[in-house]
Amino acid sequence: MNKNYFLLRPNPSQHNRMNEFLEESIIAVGWSDSGNLKQCNLKEKYDGMAHTNLNIFVNEMKEGDIVIIPNGDNIYFAQITSDYFYNDNIPLEDDYRNQRKVKFLDVKQRKDMPMEMRSILKTRHTSARLNKYSELIEKILKNEEIEDNSNKFETITLPLRPGKESVTITIPRDLTKQEAERLSNIIKTLYFKD
Template identity: 40%
Template sequence: MANKAWLVRPYPSNINRINEFQTENIVAIGWPGIGDLTGKTRQDLKEILSKPPYSYTALVLGNAYATVDIFVNQMNKGDLVLTPDGDNIYLGVITSNYEFNPKVDDIDTGYSHQRTVEWHTKITRDDLSKALRSSLKVHRTAADLSHHYGEIKALCFNMPMPEAITTEPIKISYPLRPDFNISFEIPADITKEEAERLNTFISTLHFKD
């Protein structure tokens, strides 16, 4: 099985739960009120989130079920997890399968979809490579950071850093449509001028008015 590392933000139901993450040794996501998701496939999650209480459609639905699928189905015991909170970065190892905690399934504030974590260290954003800091800009509750696995492992366990970390390209995934992601790479040291040129180029790629 390939080595995996994941981003999980500490804001289930838009509430900062970093204290709960640390004291309860967990990571969690929101979307309360839809019950236990054990055994639910990606398609099941899409159908669940398209119905009340959320009734998502279009791009919002695509982003939501892709994120929940990561947390429920793609993470595994032994994977690394990175949780950013402001300038602080918390690193640990996932130690459980997906778990549903009905005690915190409040529809407004819940964080019932959980995994247990063995937290190893706390660092700051300045300790991260420029490439990894850039990857944390993704606007997702959970995201795959496995292309930074070597660096995250070194930081988590206080090991020597792999060589040429800063020269690795950054892999970008953008949900253009609910069922269509665009994936591409950019240099880790991309400049503002280069990003603006890339934006101009992409704006020309329309074939249908």
């Protein structure tokens, strides 16, 4: 059985529940007023990102999968240990009844994460699939050496209008003259007024 990797934010209904996650060894999402989400047609009831987030949590996650939970300066790594369940012992107004049990594996400082992982964590979605980063996540969990490519790029800030706006771009440090010329030609087309 293949392991999947997900990101999940600890903020059901915009309320941080990281303490509850840690104390109860759970992860959770909101939408509690809908009842048990296994008993409803998510596609009919929700659309857009709500459907995507709920479908990931209810139907895609499974026992053994890894969940990364960013919370402030800390990044928590947990392994799912149960199927989805609806916990009606939680007051409805607390809105985190849609749950899964987890085993917390590790916590890391955001500043100690490789640049690639910090970039991944910038997504604003409630949940996200991270399978394409499985090797990186496994290396982090095993405390293996990770090549940080952040020093292969240069970030340059240039004034656009004196005393006002500036433009920041990040380019590879090994940028060739031909690539720079191509970039210059692209930038020449980035205007909205004559």
